[in-house]
Amino acid sequence: MTNAPTPSLAAAKQESGGALGFYGVWLLAAIALVVLPLIFSSGGSLTSFSLIGIAIIFALSYNILLGQTGLLSFGHAVQYGLGGFLAVHVMNAVASHNWPIPLPVIPLVGGIGGMAFALLVGWVMTKRAGTVFAMISLGIGELVASSSLILRSVFGGESGITTDRTSLMPLFGWTFGPQIQVYYLIAFWVLVSAIAMYALTRTPLGRICNAVRDNPERVEFIGYDPHVVRYLAYMFAGFFAGIAGGLTAINFEIANSAYLGAMQSGFVLFSTFIGGTAYFFGPILGAILVTYLQLGLTNVTSVWQLYFGVIFIGIVMFAPGGIAGILMKHRPLIRAGTLGTVIPSYLVAAIPTLAFALGIILAIETVARFSGGDPINLLGIPFVATAPTTWAAAAVLVVGGFLIARITWRRVAEAWDRAATVARDRGYLA
């Protein structure tokens, strides 16, 4: 025989390699989750990691709808929040009755809460996709959020309902009082949920969800009812959102109406979209970045939401595939070994782009702090918001940066075309 393997052999090799890589990735993720708090052990970073973990589950659950089934929901926080409320109520009941239920089981209760609500409203909601679904999800979101303020016995009004996570029975000596123990509880659920949601995408239901996303009409002619498919996807999304809500309730020891609101629904849409909906890992990247930004930016500027808006618009306009989309676009170039020819043009383009971004930041902060506030400090350089020199600097950076950036990005596009042509010739790009 020659050294060229038969196609079936090559395929088999690829598959076993894929399985190895598959378990390898999850093993690495598990190790990372265990080791992270040992490296960054301050209280602040533990809190951040906990919030990021919850955001990852929440964003992945949202992507079951948006990325996998093509359902744009404006009310995903409803399942998240109701899961949180149910978790708090059950925790209080467990504590007062001294039931032998340990805390790590509580997120599952949240999941059941989220799924139960999805079961209840989902059939009507998922009858149609597209605008109809988006509008109903918005309506349900507002309905539940406003009910939470009215039904005080269930939702506790504005102050919400508190709980004490240490009042449940300890597990192997863990009381879950210290944040590190809560972190590991969250990390456990992040890993389990992520694996479960990944596995879901590989099942017949997961595959048909993709088909419904691409072409619901045709799905009807291969034996499937797209309504049922959407309904099932909606329930799974509700389940995992409820787990995230349950974890939040444990983390903060409270559930309040803010969990259910449009802000929270917007946050998850935002994280998922920025991360990229087309790949499973996209929402994970989005959740990490957005949560990190949210925690970091609130300390630096009072108008952090404005920056979120700018980033969101930027992603929608220039990189609709999100961060994951940008990364995966480079894969064929890496395989073909032509990425190196593009990087210099990236580095050149980075300078004016950075200048442009700094100009925007300076302009925003100038406006925000014009009538008072802390002095602006950009890269260690102090600026005075009321000084015309600051305005001029901002204008020069924005206009100059934009004009030069446009030229350099055109260069990037040209370098890309050359690299992609080579990659195509070598058979790494369709």
Add this chain to the structure above:
Amino acid sequence: MTAAIQVNAVEKSFGNVQIIRDLNLSVAKGERHAIIGPNGAGKSTTFNLISGHIKPTSGEIRLNGEVTSGLRPFEINRRGLSRSFQVTNVFARMTVWENVRCAVLWATGHRYAFWKNTDSLPEVKQRTAQILDDIHLSHRRDVPAGLLTYAEQRELEIGITIAGGASVIMLDEPTAGMSHAETERAVALIRRLTEGRTLVIVEHDMSVVFGLADRISVLVYGHIIASGTPEEIRGNPKVKEAYLGEEVD
């Protein structure tokens, strides 16, 4: 013997416009039946009625003896009827392999399963590979369907249609827009893949129709004016007058 498809006195109106009037059609099991007629005669509407895409205003449609008029498309599909579309209608962001595999899943009994790994279902894998081989797209299996050439997309369309193993296959202008060579290839493909099944085909290319069909029905203004073997249709003066003209000779 019950007919594979039996259409009895079906009418279809959109508002005041009657598209289909007193449609009667019978397709025997194992028959290759072509529906021809001028543009706007209601051929695609007839397809949509039989496959459940739209519901008849009145009348009755039977599939293998069972009444199917009023059922949803997926219910009719599960009873053994599968159709293709005139305008390519595939899952654009999914690969060729995934496209065909989705069409195999219901028929192999996996339905809405969320506890099985699709990649490790041997019969699904085997059947998908077989279909891809049949439609000559094995070498394109990992390409997103949206990136295929037009002729390849038409072949994939046929592949998705036959993948579920339906006993009645309906193809809506499968060779539309194809070159002469591509058409010949497609006809050979259709002939081979529908062996032993019932085939209903809408087609404009008369050489395809007369080469492939056992029986032909001529649809004019939503009504079937003649039904018979290719020879009978060729010789029918009503057909000549209404539609075929000199084309047949």
